Every structure is written in C-alpha cells, then in structure tokens.
Amino acid sequence: MGWRAVQPPHIAAGLLLLLLVNLPVTCHQDHQDAVHITAILGESVVFNCQVDFPEDIPVPYVLQWEKKVGETGQDIPIYIWYESYPTHSGEGYEGRVSRVATDSPYGAASLNLTNIRESDQGWYECKVVFLNRSPNQHKNGTWFHLDVHAPPRFSITPEDIIYVNLGDAIILNCQAEGTPTPEILWYKDANPIEPSGTVGIFNDGTELRISNIRHEDIGDYTCIARNGEGQVSHTARVIIAGGAVITMPPTNQTKLEGEKVQFSCEAKALPGNVTVKWFREGAPVAEVAALETRVTIRRDGALVINPVAADDSGQYLCEVSNGIGDPQSASAYLNVEYPAKVTFTPTVQYLPFRLAGVVQCYIKANPPLQYVTWTKDKRLLEPYQTKDIVIMNNGSLLFTRVNQNHQGRYTCTPYNAQGTQGSSGPMEVLVRKPPVFTVEPEPLYQRKVGESVEMHCEAQESEGTQRPSVTWRRRDGLPLQKNRVRAVGGNITIDTLRRQDFGIYQCVASNEVATIVADTQLVIEGTQPHAPYNVSGTATEFQVTLRWQPGYAGGPDYKQDYTIWYREAGFSEWTKVPVTPPGATSVTINRLQPGTTYEFQVNSKNTIGEGMMSKAITIRTLDVGAKPKVPTTAAGPIDEKIFQNAPEGSGPKPGPPRNLTVTEVHNGFLITWQGPLERAQLVQYYTIKYRTDAQWKTLNRGQIRPEETSYLVKNLVGGRTYYFRVLANSATSYESSDEVRFPVPARVKHKAITAGVVGGILFFIVAIILSVCAVKICNKRKRRKQEKGEANTRGGRSPVPDISIHGLFL
Numbered sequence: 137m138g139w140r141a142v143q144p145p146h147i148a149a150g151l152l153l154l155l156l157v158n159l160p161v162t163c164h165q166d167h168q169d170a171v172h173i174t175a176i177l178g179e180s181v182v183f184n185c186q187v188d189f190p191e192d193i194p195v196p197y198v199l200q201w202e203k204k205v206g207e208t209g210q211d212i213p214i215y216i217w218y219e220s221y222p223t224h225s226g227e228g229y230e231g232r233v234s235r236v237a238t239d240s241p242y243g244a245a246s247l248n249l250t251n252i253r254e255s256d257q258g259w260y261e262c263k264v265v266f267l268n269r270s271p272n273q274h275k276n277g278t279w280f281h282l283d284v285h286a287p288p289r290f291s292i293t294p295e296d297i298i299y300v301n302l303g304d305a306i307i308l309n310c311q312a313e314g315t316p317t318p319e320i321l322w323y324k325d326a327n328p329i330e331p332s333g334t335v336g337i338f339n340d341g342t343e344l345r346i347s348n349i350r351h352e353d354i355g356d357y358t359c360i361a362r363n364g365e366g367q368v369s370h371t372a373r374v375i376i377a378g379g380a381v382i383t384m385p386p387t388n389q390t391k392l393e394g395e396k397v398q399f400s401c402e403a404k405a406l407p408g409n410v411t412v413k414w415f416r417e418g419a420p421v422a423e424v425a426a427l428e429t430r431v432t433i434r435r436d437g438a439l440v441i442n443p444v445a446a447d448d449s450g451q452y453l454c455e456v457s458n459g460i461g462d463p464q465s466a467s468a469y470l471n472v473e474y475p476a477k478v479t480f481t482p483t484v485q486y487l488p489f490r491l492a493g494v495v496q497c498y499i500k501a502n503p504p505l506q507y508v509t510w511t512k513d514k515r516l517l518e519p520y521q522t523k524d525i526v527i528m529n530n531g532s533l534l535f536t537r538v539n540q541n542h543q544g545r546y547t548c549t550p551y552n553a554q555g556t557q558g559s560s561g562p563m564e565v566l567v568r569k570p571p572v573f574t575v576e577p578e579p580l581y582q583r584k585v586g587e588s589v590e591m592h593c594e595a596q597e598s599e600g601t602q603r604p605s606v607t608w609r610r611r612d613g614l615p616l617q618k619n620r621v622r623a624v625g626g627n628i629t630i631d632t633l634r635r636q637d638f639g640i641y642q643c644v645a646s647n648e649v650a651t652i653v654a655d656t657q658l659v660i661e662g663t664q665p666h667a668p669y670n671v672s673g674t675a676t677e678f679q680v681t682l683r684w685q686p687g688y689a690g691g692p693d694y695k696q697d698y699t700i701w702y703r704e705a706g707f708s709e710w711t712k713v714p715v716t717p718p719g720a721t722s723v724t725i726n727r728l729q730p731g732t733t734y735e736f737q738v739n740s741k742n743t744i745g746e747g748m749m750s751k752a753i754t755i756r757t758l759d760v761g762a763k764p765k766v767p768t769t770a771a772g773p774i775d776e777k778i779f780q781n782a783p784e785g786s787g788p789k790p791g792p793p794r795n796l797t798v799t800e801v802h803n804g805f806l807i808t809w810q811g812p813l814e815r816a817q818l819v820q821y822y823t824i825k826y827r828t829d830a831q832w833k834t835l836n837r838g839q840i841r842p843e844e845t846s847y848l849v850k851n852l853v854g855g856r857t858y859y860f861r862v863l864a865n866s867a868t869s870y871e872s873s874d875e876v877r878f879p880v881p882a883r884v885k886h887k888a889i890t891a892g893v894v895g896g897i898l899f900f901i902v903a904i905i906l907s908v909c910a911v912k913i914c915n916k917r918k919r920r921k922q923e924k925g926e927a928n929t930r931g932g933r934s935p936v937p938d939i940s941i942h943g944l945f946l
Contacts, residue, residue: 169279170281171278171281173280173283175284175285176252176284176287176365177287177315177365178251180250180252182247183201183247185244185262186245187199187245187264195267196219197265198216199217199235200215200264200265201215201263203261204260212226215233217235223235232250234248235248252282254315256282259279260279260281260282261280262278262280285316285363285364286365287367288313288361288362288367289313292309292310292342293309293370295372296371297381298373298375299377300349300374303349304349305345305349306345306346307344307345308357308359310322310342310344311342314361316365317363318361318362318363320360321341321359321362322337323357323359324356325356326356334347344357344359354374354376355374357371357372358370358371378406379405379460380403380410380457380463381403381405381456382402382465382466383403384401385401385466386401386439386452388469388470388471389469390471391470393443393472393473396443396444397440397444397470398439398440399454399470400438401437401438401456403464410456413455414455415452415454416451416452421433421439430444439454441470444470447472449471452470453467454467471502473503473553474501474554475501476499477558478550478559481562482496485563487566487567489540489569489570490539491537491650494533497510497531497532497550499531503554503879505531505550505551505552506552506798507527507531508527508531508549508551510527510547511547511559513544524536529810531548531550533546539567540567545563545565546563547559547560547561547562548560548563553878553879568598568649569598570649571597571604571647571649572652573593573652574594577591577643577656579655580656581657581658583633583658583659584660584661585634585635589633590628590629591628593626594606595645601649604646605645606644608628608642611640611641616630617637628641630658635663635664638660638688640658641657641658642654659688661693662691663690664742664745664746664747664748665686665689665690665741665742666688666690666740667748667751668685668686668698668721668739668750669684669751671736671750671753672684673755675756677731677757677758678726678727678730679757680734680755680757682725682736682738683721684750685721686721687748690747694743695719695743697715697718697741697742698720699712699713699715699739700713700715702737703735704729705733730757730758730759731759732756736752737750737751789818789869790818790864791813791814791864791871793809793812793822793864793871793872794812796809796862796873796874798860798876800881803848804851804852806848807849807860807862808845811864818866819842819865820867822836822839822840822862822863823836823862823863824860824861824863825862826859827858839865854880854881855880855882856880858877858878858880859875860875860876860878861873
C-alpha cells in the first residue's frame, strides 16, 4: 500500500511515532547486561550502540532510542532516525540528542546526549528495526543506565550577618542539594566545630545550635556542602550588637559616559543612628569640584552620580558610623567607558628629513585604543601598504625615514570598543632638515682624579627652523654635579674630578624638528676599580662556579685582582677567598654543603686600593643526587640553550608580552601583541588565554611561533564580554601580558541569528524536495514488490511481511 498524497510534517511525524511504538521489539538485552554510565551535570555523554546487519549485508533500518519513564517503566521515544529523512527528537531532548556519524558502510546507532540534566538519569534502550525482515529474524540493541552526578548547591543558608546579645540562643540552618547527597561540615573561624554543652550539630549536620551566646562564640561560621563532584561554602558572621556594620557594600561597576551610576552602602547598628560618608580617592565627594553638581548621597547611604563623566573613574569609599567603636568602610571601583577621542591637536608638527620622525595623535580611550585611521591631504592613508610608515600602538605615525613626500595635512581618528568621538583637527606636517653638529666632543677624555675637563659641543639649525638648544647629560641617567659643573654655550667644564665622574656623557642638540645626540666617554685615571658586573653562577652538590665581567680598572695601566665573599644565607659571617690566578674572571668555590643557599659577592682591587662590591647573588647547591640546576644570574638571563633540560618551573622567565589589543576585522577578531622587551630570546611559543567568567581557557590550537604576534579568531559571541591574556612560554616557565577586556558588539550575534534563520529555511525547502522524490521512488518499489508477491503466491510461496515507512518523514 502506498501513500497517494504528501503528508504535512506534523502528521508524518505522528504516524512514524505510532508505527515505531507498535513495532515488535526486534532487539534488546537483559538489564543485567546493561552498560552503566556516570555523567556530570551539564556535560555530554555518548551511548555506544552497534548495528549488526543480518549476514553482514547492509539493509535499510530505523534507529529508535527510548527512555524508561515512571514507575511503570513506560517507553518514551527520545530519538528516531531513518537515513535521508528528518530526525525526530522527544520532548525535552530537542537540540540535545544526535546520532554519532560514521563512515562505516555498516552504519552506527550510537547516540550523543549533551547538556545533561538531573532528569536525564534512568534507563535507556537502543532499538534497531530492519525493514522488510521478519520481526524475529535478527536482534540489535543495547540497554544503558545513566547516573547523573551534580555538585552541591545550597537550598537554605543562614543570613550573612547575625546580630546577637550575650546569652541569646540561635540556630544556623544550612541545607544543600546534589548527587550524591552532599554532607554538611561546620567551621568557626576556619576551625572545625567541636560540639560542647552549648554548641551542637543536629538534623544530619544541617543545623548548628548555640544555646547560650558567649564572647568566644562571636565570629565567622562557615558551612561546607560537599560530595564527590565538588563543594560550596557559605559564611555567616555572628556579632554583638553595637557599632555600625555594612550589610550591603558597594560593588565595582562599569558605566558608559553619560549614564547614571549608583553605589550602595547599607548598614545596621545598635543604636541605629548611622552616618554614611563617601570619599573619592581619599577626598570627600562634596569637596571634589568636578562632582559638585552631579553627586547625591541618598538617605539609605547610596551614592548617585548622574551623569558620569570620563574623569569620574576611580576608587569610591563609603564609611559608616553610629558613634560606637571605629567606623567601618568598604570601597568599589568605578570604570567609566567612552568612545576614543583626540585630546589635543597640534596645528603644526615637524618631521626631520632623512631621519625617523613621529606625527603625534594625542588620544584618550577607555576601553583601550584598538586602532587609528589617518588621512593625508583629505585622502585615507594606508600605512600598512607603505614600507616606511608604521602606526604605533599609541596611534601615532612613525616614519622610519622621512622624505619630502611625507609633508602634508594630516588628521587622525581613534577607535575603541565603544567607537569614536570623531577626528582630530587638521595638522600641518612640515618636513625640515634636522640640526647638525658643527663641533662635536672628542670620543674620549682621559683625566686624573682632582683635575678638570672641558668638553666642547656646538650645533646649528637648518634653514627655516629655530636655533637648537645644546645641553649635556649622563647616559646612565645620573644627575650632573651642579656645584662642579659649568656650562657656557654648548661647552661643559667639570672641576675637581672624582672617580664617580667616570662614564658616558651626551651632548644633546634639540629644536622643533629633531633631537640629535653625540656621545663621549670620560675616563678617570688613578682611582680604585669599579664594581664587577653580570655576576652569574652554576651549582652542583658541593661547589659553585662563579663568572663575572670586570668593571673599569681605574686607568689603562692598572690591573685588577678579585676576591670572593660568600656566606650561608641568613648568617652574618662572610668567608673571603682570593681568586687565583690574579686577574681571572671565574672561580670555583668548593666544600659547600648540599641543598644549601649561599650569597656571593665579587670585590676587585688595583694598586690604589679596593673598589666597590658587585651586586650580591643567591645560589642554592643541589640536593644529593639531583640534576644540575639552571644557572643563577644577578642581571638577567644566560644563553637559552642552558635551560633546555631544566627542571619544570626553574630558570628565569621571559619578559611579559606587551601592548595586547583586540580589533574587529571583516572576517573576525584580530588579537595582536608585541614581544617582550626583556629576555625575548627565551620565548619558544605564545599561548592565548581567554575567559568570559572566572574560568580561564586556552584559545589557540597548537603553539604560536615566537615570530608570530597576531591570531585571528572568528567565533566570539556577540553581546558577551571577553578577557584575554597572552603567555610568553620558555622551555621551563612563562610570563603573562596584562589582561585586556573586550566587549563583543551585539550586532555580531544578530548576524549569526540571521544566518541561522536563512539556513533553516533553505534546509526546509531541500527537505521537502527530497521527500517528494522519496515518495515517488517508494511507490514504484511497492508496485514491484506487490507484483513479485503475487507471483510468489501463485508459485506456492508465502509472502514475507512488508514493513515500509516511506513518506512518514514528510
């Protein structure tokens, strides 16, 4: 019998369900042979069920999964599948059940159940029905029992703060649900509660009773509910009535500029005459001029700022008091977000011809700046397509080698996650030749202690620019001694030289176009040597080998000898060991104790006397039988190869990745960063971490090579706020960048919904077309089988029952 008309989808699904419910059970196993599976609430599980075809010949089959429901064990279909037809999912299982795909010609009946609920616990049966076969000819299927475990969750907890008087009686009730049933534990001030004459635990641990409150009963009471899947805790504070106590403290908030913010600060006290004061960064809000017209303190103690401005970001503290005891306080942070904006636009900026130069765009942004667009002479500038122009992380333009073509009229427009407040005003960028030195200092000045030195330096401007100012400074940043230094024009004189005057000096010529620098070295002869530096060491069980770099010897004719000072860390007595042969810059200290931490310093001397001590380093000798450890240094890392076989967690870390940014692009979201400034050679790969709640997860698949500093991600969910970090990983350790917050625009989510709707419509149309074709093929097959059946009957054979479901999926 064939269908003469295409059935509507809801009618077809009903017919299919009716048919399958009345089909004989073609396959099952006894409950004693069932597979038992345990799953965690919210996770996924796969029920493995294999299809065994009669005589291993694939034939059409219907897959039906059922769940036993209720005390009578009623079979409820939760999933029905037949090849090329829409599947049927039972109520409550829509979108959570799916057949596990397989490439095997023998098919598979395994079922994937996702987002597991506690109600999913129970018996499940896999049934495989072969079409056009005797119901008892072959059996397929499996019984399963699913146990769903859930971590504890509280159903009843005591109040956070409980006010009492001495002699009162109280009951703290703490009840929890979960699978297995959680046990309840009680603690006071982090110590387990021991029952006594006035303190007891009742009703399976859910009630803590205190019959006569004493001073020693005041404190924090914590109930912990735990089972094999986890634990939760709740703390109640029992306090004697008296001074004001904050019951609802303010919480950190993020607002857009122009919105209203309200910080709560509710308090209880006996007596209840509570006074609430608010402070911003330590100053009373009433005295902050910028807040004067926008701030209100309500009668319930809440602080209201309406509207908030960009500069309102900061720490806000409420202080409560009723005149008894010390005031209590609580604070929260206000983060005001606003579109990126240009804070200052210089009308004229200069670039130095044939040197590197920067055109500044002065920007303020919260959330952090994402990118900046530039125009030159009213046309969009594409710096990524120009080899000598780079957009810096702060949005400014860096010209690596300036030429005349870079002159023009520029504007910048900054963007962050909130958008932009507009473009800068026009900036006239002029290309001019930088100042030049007409007289440079000599490369080296050698003087003795007590003498004077005069160093000469002059510079002149290029045509059309201002005369440069000429100043002097030390390259190491130390200040010049004003009482011994005289400057006349570009020349500098230092009188009564001392050993600390030794160093590199810089003549700096600067005007509006550029700053140029000329270096010279001042060497002071006839002084004690400078301290050795870059002291490092490696340890074994009983010895430490030290190495160092010599400091300045005190003059070209002076030689240095070294002495090692060491002691066991924490002890005041130092041991002094001369280094042999004289002048050597490495030494091994023997007869040390294994597993002991030592301090080391290196001291040098020449014929004039002893110099300064080096910086101290700390080295621990190995425990007996341990592998060699990573070298210890006082001033940074050693060659990366040393750390290849270092123990986990040992050795110096790479520096942190810098300037992490997240930018929306046409095909997703681009995460970019810069490599570490320090110990960058230790980086072997990068890892990207993200979170939308408290749990950090890894974003990238595989390792990101050190030379790669960007990563494209396409599947961020619109309307959510993500937090990102980049980890620089060495062979033995890692260092993290700062955390970056990135709210994904809600429109991203709308695009996904639109695409899903369109896709669903297209799928429905294709399903109708395939169903119509299937009905026609079905009717042809039925006619051929009927004709064949009639011929068999005439020949004396019994017809085989014909079970067909063609058309029922329409």
